[in-house]
Amino acid sequence: MLVRPALLPSWPPSPEELFGREGPLVLEIGFGDGRFTAELAKAHPDWLILGAEVSAASVHRALRRLRREGIGNVRLYLGEGPFALRNLVPDRGLRRVIVNFPDPWPKKRHQERRLLQESFFRRLSRKLAEGGDLLLTTDHEAYFRFALEEAGRTGLFRVAVAPPPEAHLRTKYALKWKEAGRAFFHAVFTKVAEDETPWPPLRRYEMAHALLEGSLPEALSLEKTPVPVAGGVAVFLEVVRGERGFYVLTHVEEEDLTQDLLLEVRPSARGVYAGVGRFGSPLITEGVKEAVRALVARLASMGLRVVQDHT
Structure with a gap:
C-alpha cells in the first residue's frame, strides 16, 4: 500500500489507521528497491513497517515486489524520511528506525543535507519508544564517524558499534559494494533520554484560495523571484x-x-478564483498558503479587489 498523506484523516495517524491493526512500528528510511524491506517483513510478520523513499522509480519497484510476494504489513511513502517521521509516526510510537546506505553527501558544502545530524537525532528521540533504536549500515566511513559524533553530541543515545547483521548486507547497494570489496560499518543508537523540544506535525489546511472582483486579466506575468x-x-x-x-x-x-x-486564476460563479488547483491533491500547508497570498497580491496590484480571502 502506498501512503497518501493528503488523504489521511489525522496527523500523525495511528498504526490502526495505517495498517488496520496494532503492532510494533518500524520505519525504514531509504528502502531502495524494497528487497530488504520485503525480507524484513517476512521475518517479522507481527511488525508494522513504514518505508520512506524519495525515488518514485524505487517506490514503484518496491510496491510491485511487495504485491508480488503477497506482503501486507508494509506501507510505503514517497518522500523524505524526516517528513514521515514527523507526520506519520506518533510520539514514542517507534520500536526501530533502519537506515541502510544513506546518501553520504561527501562534499563539505553538501554535508548539511546529511540525514543523521544532531537535529535529526534530537527529534528522533521524541518518536522512539523507551529503549527504541536506530540501526545504521553504511560503506562510507567518514559519514559513519560523522553520525556517531552527531548522536553523541545530543547525549540522548547509547551507541554500540558492531559488525552489520547479514540481512543488512543483502540490499541492492550492499551487494554492489561487496563485489567491489568495500568495508561496511554498522552501529545501533539506542534511546536513553528524550529531547524536551516539541516537534508537532506539519499543520494542514482545508483550502487556500481567494475570490476577487474584476475581470480576468489578458496576461499574467509573475517574476521567478523566490x-x-x-x-x-x-x-x-x-x-x-x-x-x-x-x-x-x-x-x-x-x-x-x-x-x-x-x-489557478480563472472565472467562477462568484468572481475570479485564485488558488490551489485540484491536480495532484497537494498538501495545503502554510507555505502553499503564502504562495497563494503572493499570487493574490499580484492580482490586486493589477486592479482586482479581494472579496473573499481563504488564504
Missing part, C-alpha cells in the same frame, strides 16, 4: 494560459517537504 514562506521558499516557475484561465506551476519548499503544484 517568495519567502514559513521554513522555506516558493517560486512561480511558469504561467500558462488555458481555456479557463491561467495555470501557474509553483515550486514550494518547506521543512522536510517539497511540492510542485498548480495554482
Whole structure:
C-alpha cells in the first residue's frame, strides 16, 4: 500500500489507521528497491513497517515486489524520511528506525543535507519508544564517524558499534559494494533520554484560495523571484494560459517537504478564483498558503479587489 498523506484523516495517524491493526512500528528510511524491506517483513510478520523513499522509480519497484510476494504489513511513502517521521509516526510510537546506505553527501558544502545530524537525532528521540533504536549500515566511513559524533553530541543515545547483521548486507547497494570489496560499518543508537523540544506535525489546511472582483486579466506575468514562506521558499516557475484561465506551476519548499503544484486564476460563479488547483491533491500547508497570498497580491496590484480571502 502506498501512503497518501493528503488523504489521511489525522496527523500523525495511528498504526490502526495505517495498517488496520496494532503492532510494533518500524520505519525504514531509504528502502531502495524494497528487497530488504520485503525480507524484513517476512521475518517479522507481527511488525508494522513504514518505508520512506524519495525515488518514485524505487517506490514503484518496491510496491510491485511487495504485491508480488503477497506482503501486507508494509506501507510505503514517497518522500523524505524526516517528513514521515514527523507526520506519520506518533510520539514514542517507534520500536526501530533502519537506515541502510544513506546518501553520504561527501562534499563539505553538501554535508548539511546529511540525514543523521544532531537535529535529526534530537527529534528522533521524541518518536522512539523507551529503549527504541536506530540501526545504521553504511560503506562510507567518514559519514559513519560523522553520525556517531552527531548522536553523541545530543547525549540522548547509547551507541554500540558492531559488525552489520547479514540481512543488512543483502540490499541492492550492499551487494554492489561487496563485489567491489568495500568495508561496511554498522552501529545501533539506542534511546536513553528524550529531547524536551516539541516537534508537532506539519499543520494542514482545508483550502487556500481567494475570490476577487474584476475581470480576468489578458496576461499574467509573475517574476521567478523566490517568495519567502514559513521554513522555506516558493517560486512561480511558469504561467500558462488555458481555456479557463491561467495555470501557474509553483515550486514550494518547506521543512522536510517539497511540492510542485498548480495554482489557478480563472472565472467562477462568484468572481475570479485564485488558488490551489485540484491536480495532484497537494498538501495545503502554510507555505502553499503564502504562495497563494503572493499570487493574490499580484492580482490586486493589477486592479482586482479581494472579496473573499481563504488564504
